[in-house]
Amino acid sequence: MKITGYRLINTTISWGRPVGDVNGFISSGVTALPVVVVETDEGVEGIGMGMHDGIPQLFEAIEGEDPRATAALYDRMIARMFKNGHGGAVFGGIGALDSALWDIKAKLAGEPLWRLLGGKDRFVPGYASGLDIALDAPALEAFYTSMRDRGFTAAKLKGGRDYQHDAERLELVRDLLAQATDEPLLMLDANESWNLPQAVRYLRHLEDRVELAWIEEPLRRWDAAGLRHLRDASGVAVATGENLTGLEQYRQLFDAGAIDIVQAAAVWGVTHSLRVAVAAHSRDLPISPIGLSSNPAVVHVATAVPNHLTTEVTTAATPRGMTWDWEVQDGGIVLGDTPGGGVALDEVVLTGSADFVWGGEGGPHVRSSRAGLELGVRLPRAATRAE
Missing domain, CATH: 3.30.390.10 (Enolase-like, N-terminal domain)
Structure with a gap:
């Protein structure tokens, strides 16, 4: 062949x-x-x-x-x-x-890929993640209620501008999840928007209100010394790695003891996820894949590695013209038996194409000009928009 x-x-x-x-x-x-x-x-x-x-x-x-x-x-x-x-x-x-x-x-x-990789259990535990920076309280409640009803008892919110605002949103989601569990887990993702002094102060204020299971990407992805200092200063677990493009980029984080939850983005593929999992396992660290809506094949990796902790689940929807052989239920993903990665394309996709849209000038892949340039714990609350 x-x-x-x-x-x-x-x-x-x-x-x-x-x-x-x-x-x-x-x-x-x-x-x-x-x-x-x-x-x-x-x-x-x-x-x-x-x-x-x-x-x-x-x-x-x-x-x-x-x-x-x-x-x-x-x-x-x-x-x-x-x-x-x-x-x-x-x-x-x-x-x-x-x-x-x-x-x-x-x-x-x-x-199915999960079985070829050596997985035994088709269930992959996960947490709910709304990519929710723009959601007001009613919309936030609606999304996390729907995910709670699918069995999720852990949630990751986007934040980093205003600790009081973040605390209110985290408390709202905590109380929703508490209807299903005695120990809801909360995470906050700052998407590399802080500097070290700001991060330390922000977390100190925030933890007066809510307990965090982890803080995700609080500093720049390569700042091993800063991430280690933040771990020691705050006591909150640090999750990072989704934007590291190559196994070699994890080395300084591992050597500095700067990372607690090792992440890899689904868009980087199956082999990268497998190798990151092995590297993390050699240091007794858990992995947590992110962005599976961008590449569902990577969720199969989670079944076959010994150190999978939990996987980000952002939606139960599938893209236009595509079929995915999995179900979002019971607080995770249940993989099917279709040979391969479980993805099929319909004729509507094969005969046409859509423009690539993910952010533009004001979207989430464009770093703010003021990110990391604050000494206090607040940033302007108005979000930028990209249609």
């Missing part, structure tokens, strides 16, 4: 609510999802999600090769970008192709 070609597709996902973080949000609640389809000479196709960046050059590393050689082909793609660098969005292109190769490999084996 040989890899012969690829197709790039954009579809859309409608969240049913504005989505974003402290850096901005998308008020329409509609974003695009890049899809890559890898073709073979035997007619078996693999579907992957991540990003489209760099794929023409990356494909040169895998064209004509046997798609079942997933580890070797992953390393060939990394090597192909040796001079230009594999970081940033290009790493998402590697992740999309890698996930498609794993899809092919599992289809050829006639097994």
Whole structure:
């Protein structure tokens, strides 16, 4: 069997609510999802999600090769970008192709990916995450009530501008979840918006009101010394890693003892998630995947590693023209038995394409000009908008 070609597709996902973080949000609640389809000479196709960046050059590393050689082909793609660098969005292109190769490999084996990877239990425990910076109290209550009714007893909120506002929102969600459990868990994601003194002060004020299971991305992703200091100063567990594009970027965080919950973004692919899990396990650290709405194949990894803690679940919706073989219930994800990664494309997607939409100038992927430049515990509360 040989890899012969690829197709790039954009579809859309409608969240049913504005989505974003402290850096901005998308008020329409509609974003695009890049899809890559890898073709073979035997007619078996693999579907992957991540990003489209760099794929023409990356494909040169895998064209004509046997798609079942997933580890070797992953390393060939990394090597192909040796001079230009594999970081940033290009790493998402590697992740999309890698996930498609794993899809092919599992289809050829006639097994769902979770079983091919060595998983035993198809259930993946998770926590609810609303990407909810723009939600007012009624909308916040509606989303987390719906997730509580699906069995979730832990939630992660977006915040970082105003600790009083964050405390009120966390208390609201805590009280909702407390209707289903005696020990609701709360997390806060600041999306790299603080500097160290601001983070220390913010958490001290916030913890007078609510208890946090973890603080996510409080400082810049590479600030190993600062993250370690924050851990020692606040006593709150630090979660980070979703924006690290390569296993080597975790090294300084591990060496500094700066991380408690090791994260990896779904858009970076299956092989990256597997390798991050092994590296974390060697240091007795748990992993927590994020962004599975961008690449559901990675949730299969959680079934096959010994240190999976919990997975971010942002929606039960599926993108336009796509079918995913899983159910969001019982406080997590229940994977199905469809061979491969459990993703199928409908004709509506195969015959058309949507513009890529995720933020623009005011969206959540554009860092605020004032992020990390405050000494106090408050930032302007007005969020930017991107339609």
